Amino acid sequence: MRAVRVVGYHEKLEMTEVDVPEATGPWDVVVRIGGAGVCRTDLHILEGQWAEKSQVTLPYTIGHENAGWVHAVGSAVTNVAEGDKVILHPLVTCGLCRACRSGDDVHCENSAFPGIDTHGGYAEYLLTSARSCVRIDDALEPADVAALADAGLTAYHAAAKAARRLTPRDTCVVIGAGGLGHIGIQVLKALTPARLVVVDRIPAALDLARTIGADVGVPADGGQVEAVLDLTGGTGAEVVVDFVGENGSTAEGLAMTRQAGDYHVVGYGENVDVPTIDLVSSEKNVVGNLVGSYNDLQDLMALAAKGLVTLHTQKYALDDFQQAVTDLDNGDVRGRAILVP
Amino acid sequence: MRAVRVVGYHEKLEMTEVDVPEATGPWDVVVRIGGAGVCRTDLHILEGQWAEKSQVTLPYTIGHENAGWVHAVGSAVTNVAEGDKVILHPLVTCGLCRACRSGDDVHCENSAFPGIDTHGGYAEYLLTSARSCVRIDDALEPADVAALADAGLTAYHAAAKAARRLTPRDTCVVIGAGGLGHIGIQVLKALTPARLVVVDRIPAALDLARTIGADVGVPADGGQVEAVLDLTGGTGAEVVVDFVGENGSTAEGLAMTRQAGDYHVVGYGENVDVPTIDLVSSEKNVVGNLVGSYNDLQDLMALAAKGLVTLHTQKYALDDFQQAVTDLDNGDVRGRAILVP
Amino acid sequence: MRAVRVVGYHEKLEMTEVDVPEATGPWDVVVRIGGAGVCRTDLHILEGQWAEKSQVTLPYTIGHENAGWVHAVGSAVTNVAEGDKVILHPLVTCGLCRACRSGDDVHCENSAFPGIDTHGGYAEYLLTSARSCVRIDDALEPADVAALADAGLTAYHAAAKAARRLTPRDTCVVIGAGGLGHIGIQVLKALTPARLVVVDRIPAALDLARTIGADVGVPADGGQVEAVLDLTGGTGAEVVVDFVGENGSTAEGLAMTRQAGDYHVVGYGENVDVPTIDLVSSEKNVVGNLVGSYNDLQDLMALAAKGLVTLHTQKYALDDFQQAVTDLDNGDVRGRAILVP
Amino acid sequence: MRAVRVVGYHEKLEMTEVDVPEATGPWDVVVRIGGAGVCRTDLHILEGQWAEKSQVTLPYTIGHENAGWVHAVGSAVTNVAEGDKVILHPLVTCGLCRACRSGDDVHCENSAFPGIDTHGGYAEYLLTSARSCVRIDDALEPADVAALADAGLTAYHAAAKAARRLTPRDTCVVIGAGGLGHIGIQVLKALTPARLVVVDRIPAALDLARTIGADVGVPADGGQVEAVLDLTGGTGAEVVVDFVGENGSTAEGLAMTRQAGDYHVVGYGENVDVPTIDLVSSEKNVVGNLVGSYNDLQDLMALAAKGLVTLHTQKYALDDFQQAVTDLDNGDVRGRAILVP
């Protein structure tokens, strides 16, 4: 089969012919790829930024946002069968550690990360585990949802955690209506009737935010903290979800948060730097957010099946992988770039 | 009646004769003071540190940690009656705002703070509200529990919040076995069978901690983070409660916290300064903690009645108020100083 | 002012001229009635069914579903002011008991129930407490929302409790799309993206249910349990909310509930009669539901302000009270009958 | 190896020589039995009561309460290693269904039950799965804890669920201080400072209950409901855990439960038969309880390691299996009978 591989850092990806993987282990699943997302992380991998952390041996097949059809299953697989349409959780988890036994598999003590530290999905077939396979609805196509496997799942996870405490009277601020924020807004809209206030620098992003569920758009023009305080009678929002995490958004996000409220960190870049006296006197919480669990991905796919979460994609043939990577690097992709074998 | 008043900042307190307050409003309660805690905050008030924030008019009666016997009640009071032994929640709250209606009265939008912004308890009688009165068990004496009304209540609140997620398999680290930590350890011991690891600089504090429930004492000698990691198989503790909040304890506390764990800020002084990437990749939570609610004080008094939380006190006659203040300022009080009219 | 009074059981209501009530107590609020719901409970009162339980002294003014404008307030009232549009929680609660202090005021130990055990809202003015007043949005009219104060609030409470555990993958069955069910469906639709399956005997009720949010309508024709099992792959629904509670709905509701699921009782009539072995082996929960709290009413009014919960009403002048009562008794009211002074 | 087998219903068990099982599958674990509990369920199996439900093929090895040492592991096992001391969760679960992925493995859609529907632990070795193995503390011996794997785990599960809402002010009633109740009381004592009231017919059981943590013992002499109401100021207990479930205990348990309280069903026999109007007006919950999850067993073993839960056992050599069964049938076992190979 064809597979697109990292052959060296600061070198171009290369298409190679390799063997189709086989389901030799009992929980193995081989998936015929229907779509593989091209992600900014892939650019970083090529720049060598992940080399030390992943310890991956070159060459290897890149691509960590994958969906397709089950091609073959190991002897113990009961949750999917050949022919099933599936999206793949980005991690292959052990199933035995305390985190895995508690439904919190993202914190698995023994996980692999296809496309990062083992072979990924820029290929015709991918070897994964039954534990990573989420069946998707008949109405969904792998190439349309593949990119939800990573960024979309992160946004879902944060939004779903945030929504748990929101009541119809509350206000939730979303900082950043870009890739993750765009999903986060749709998820929040689906999960809670709380008022959604979206903050972004770009007017077009605010316009888009309003069409997908934002009740109010606030330009990030320096007056955004005051604007949120004005909207909330001076008290701030019960929950703030920060998909930016840099250029001052953390201090602003905390300033927009009500007493006893939650400030969720999703985007990253700068430090959260806050006096303990302020945390104590306001009793605010700073909540970290990693990618979502297997259950989160199941829930996200349920929302997608209902048409409540959609993603704009720009599709490329697998052979055009270089064009997709170049377009992404040049900012020429609208929505998410997807490779279709 | 006698009352000890702030007559000017950077001046000594003065004993004066004033009228006994009356229960004119329907929810008013007049309490005959049985004990009033002398707190470090009182020293700060005398230094003028609260002047701007409290906007209190001098002279006024100081003392915010109060317990005693109900002397008179207003027409609408149904929760206490004349003669009842009570401890007083430090805040007089409105009962009508959203926070009050949700049991979260500490975040009341219209509260008063006797001893800080209105007359307090260094006196024979104090005027408060039915909403602040917690009846105490026959087995408890006002002078023994008064000091639990403030610092004790803060420690209870943080410990009870922390305990909610602790299982018998978990480890909870308490940083600081001083005044608040001493109560926090007893509360945690009463609420959870999780392993309690206490970190403190002072060997005697660790010895005391062990006698009141700590399973392990760790000296804060620079090796405390490593010690906690060693105790937890390298992963850190599910929950860390930091009663110090300065001299590096925040970075150390976060470093001792397990992935997806909670780091509780109770003590204050320095900044929490943490890269967003660390919060995201570890999915840790930084949890602010203010003083406890009215319900928390009820729960704390239930623990005190069962003998599960005790406090060492050093009693002074009300007329000896200056001696108590001086002793506290000089570090000559073991446990808490209490004025007894 | 005019007031419609119960003068004897099994007698007709009478219009009388009485004094306008005054706000003499500090938390008193006098409300100029904008709309008072005519409820089936009112018919039961006239039949004497509540006489023993309420111990009310005749004559008294009936009417327990009230909304209007604040006319006068007592000295301590801070949450509403003269002129505010308000809906009234059906209970006047004490604010001091444990339930009230925990936001669970419905279980108040010292409550009054205007229209049941004291003067109600079939009148021009009503005396209530600040604790019962919920300000409503400018976009809402008292006569349009008054009937949400009782049945609507009960439906909200059950639906909101039920929604807490529902995920996008789950199914929620609503049994009964009548008065309460009609509100419950709208609330569930607003609070959760879970699939809503509505069961009712009447085809028109199912049609209406679909227009307000039901994903599937199931006729209660004897095959409803099997239909729900078919819809859920044989496992049953994660949550069932039973607004009927008679004619076999409890056994059917439990049979429709998945293992470890919740069966909510809202409507009443028959007994829940279930073998303990079935509760144990299935680990199902049977959840009782009373009317909602003050906070629930605030949340429901937030949904109403967003247009997410609406009620069909049929308005009558206060002077036409007898016509309204007769119409209700004859089944000639579509939606809810409202008296407008 | 030796194995004790069911060779026919209404026949005696037989000791046979069979092959030691091997760990051929990747998650297989072979355990050298250190202790196997002799349970009343085993008597029921011999009477044929489980034949239809389990569909087990005779002959097979009985014994579902097992602990011992890991003898061999499959290729994918990472949570235990040869030589580890382990107790075995009674179910072998799939790890792939929704319940398993959520930490709620007791509701697994594809589980096996060694000793019931496949070979169990009245033998020298047992084949199980890595997913069923819980490592136990060095201080614990397999033969001492084996019987906690079933009844103990059920009691833990109910008690831990019950404890979640208990505060220091609350009262928890335990009905039945027999086998399960005895563990439940110890677990509740470890998890909550709430007052524990234990109800039992037998004075000696109440005496024992007091020594292991009961604050109050109430004889079940017909006055137990009134006694609990007296103890709680007429309101009833926040939580009631019923380990009996027959002879009227369900109606009594519900009558002892406070408004908005939880009545937990653990023991079974009779029907819960309660008017819906009572559930609605009191807003009580009836909570079903099955055996605990894998995580529950981990937590229970943590309590056992701390010495907070202990069990009286009467040990028999494996060869004396018939004596153990006979003793149990005759009521001659104090605590739990354990077979030691």
Ligand SMILES: [Zn+2]
């Ligand atoms: Zn990605």
Ligand SMILES: [Zn+2]
């Ligand atoms: Zn980048």
Ligand SMILES: [Zn+2]
């Ligand atoms: Zn794992």
Ligand SMILES: [Zn+2]
């Ligand atoms: Zn203080």
Ligand SMILES: [Zn+2]
């Ligand atoms: Zn307030």
Ligand SMILES: [Zn+2]
């Ligand atoms: Zn009504």
Ligand SMILES: [Zn+2]
């Ligand atoms: Zn009350």
Ligand SMILES: [Zn+2]
């Ligand atoms: Zn019956």
Ligand SMILES: [Zn+2]
């Ligand atoms: Zn058993």
Ligand SMILES: [Zn+2]
């Ligand atoms: Zn399973």
